[in-house]
Amino acid sequence: MKKGTKQVVILLSLFVLVVSLYSVVRIGIKYGENKEQAAEDAAKFYIGNVDDAVEVEFFNGAQHNIFRLRGEEWIYSADPNFPFRQAYMSTTLKTVSTLASDRTIDASDTIEAYGLNNGCNYMLFKMKNGSSLKLNIGAVARHDKVEDQDYYYAQVEGREEVYTIPALLAKYVSYDLCRFAELESVPNISADNIISYTFEKDGNTLALTHKDTYTTVTTTSETTGEETTREELTDRQWYVSWNGEEMPATRLGKITMYHMDTAVVEEMPATHYVNDVIISLDELSFKDCYAYLLTEEEQATYGLVRDDPEGGKITAVYKDNDTGEETEYVIYLGNHSEENGYYFFNPGDSTRIYDASYAYALPVLNFYQQVRQFVTGETAETIGPDIQAHVEEE
Numbered sequence: 001m002k003k004g005t006k007q008v009v010i011l012l013s014l015f016v017l018v019v020s021l022y023s024v025v026r027i028g029i030k031y032g033e034n035k036e037q038a039a040e041d042a043a044k045f046y047i048g049n050v051d052d053a054v055e056v057e058f059f060n061g062a063q064h065n066i067f068r069l070r071g072e073e074w075i076y077s078a079d080p081n082f083p084f085r086q087a088y089m090s091t092t093l094k095t096v097s098t099l100a101s102d103r104t105i106d107a108s109d110t111i112e113a114y115g116l117n118n119g120c121n122y123m124l125f126k127m128k129n130g131s132s133l134k135l136n137i138g139a140v141a142r143h144d145k146v147e148d149q150d151y152y153y154a155q156v157e158g159r160e161e162v163y164t165i166p167a168l169l170a171k172y173v174s175y176d177l178c179r180f181a182e183l184e185s186v187p188n189i190s191a192d193n194i195i196s197y198t199f200e201k202d203g204n205t206l207a208l209t210h211k212d213t214y215t216t217v218t219t220t221s222e223t224t225g226e227e228t229t230r231e232e233l234t235d236r237q238w239y240v241s242w243n244g245e246e247m248p249a250t251r252l253g254k255i256t257m258y259h260m261d262t263a264v265v266e267e268m269p270a271t272h273y274v275n276d277v278i279i280s281l282d283e284l285s286f287k288d289c290y291a292y293l294l295t296e297e298e299q300a301t302y303g304l305v306r307d308d309p310e311g312g313k314i315t316a317v318y319k320d321n322d323t324g325e326e327t328e329y330v331i332y333l334g335n336h337s338e339e340n341g342y343y344f345f346n347p348g349d350s351t352r353i354y355d356a357s358y359a360y361a362l363p364v365l366n367f368y369q370q371v372r373q374f375v376t377g378e379t380a381e382t383i384g385p386d387i388q389a390h391v392e393e394e
Helices: 001-043 088-095 167-174 270-282 294-300 360-377 385-393
Strands: 054-057 064-070 075-076 121-127 133-140 151-156 162-166 194-201 203-218 227-242 243-248 256-258 265-267 288-292 312-319 326-336 343-347 351-355
Touching: 054 088, 054 167, 075 088, 088 121, 088 167, 121 167, 133 167, 162 167, 162 243, 194 270, 194 360, 203 270, 203 360, 227 270, 227 360, 256 270, 256 360, 265 270, 270 312, 270 360, 312 360
Parallel strands: none
Antiparallel strands: 054 064, 054 121, 064 075, 121 133, 133 151, 151 162, 194 203, 194 312, 203 227, 227 243, 256 265, 288 351, 312 326, 326 343, 343 351
16 A cells, blocks of 8 residues: 555544534533433423413402413403413413422421412313313412512412422512503504694693695606606694694794603794604603403593593594505593503404503693694693602602
């Protein structure tokens, strides 16, 4: 065998040896990792598998909320038309089926010490095969806080062990029915597609409209030489109407606005502030469903009686971006929460009441106050500082 050939053979043999050794080491590491993972899993206490659940009941100490599987969707048993947010159930089933506590607690003394006595909150899962699993949820395990995450004591009915579980399940169980509702979305309304914006409050009507100027623009294709024309918006003038009396927005001069995030009061031209009013509707995002299917008397507690909403009524007429059709969107504004300053909203013919940040209500309320002062001479304070105290307490 030639010398060069021998060297090649030796190099190839060394390469094969190195690859083999690497593979052995990798297998050893993988084996060690799997063994370590198996030991960790063995030390955990799994609650149970509820993937095949067909009925789930949440009891929060006062209200039984029962949901049943119909086809591939979960429905509220007492009202199949209830707009249940499906994500809640998929998260619940997945969380419980994979839920494991890394330790149990000796419950030999009394389960009352863990808040697991009769009447505690629970989740009851009924499976397709007729079996069931009931998870009782007790008090906060305050000594088991990890990274500011509360843990709760829990016990599967019929078992001795008391577990510590993450707060997510306890949170779902504590919900009133309305918190399970799917949130409605607000249509895309902006300064680009708005036609008119009306705000009614205390018997007064504030309306915003605009008059546009367009210029015909002609362009010529560099490749074909073909000319095309289009109408281009070159100017927009906003008009403000108070109880039918119209005037250019420029007549209002400057509007005093209040920044909730910095507690700074500043002035800006009314023509610019109009955009803030419209943008606040475009960006409106509901936080939670606060109430569902209320009587007129119950609606009044949120300041949302349809004929006389405490906060006012907004009607926006806009050009739908998808259909190009002129569309109307109505939303009622109620009072604000004494706890956090959030306002209550009720869209059009919706059966749901939502709460949302004060930031969405302040622009129009402030504009209304200052236009009223401009027209009638009545003194009006800048809206915003009056609820700042609530915000700081959050």
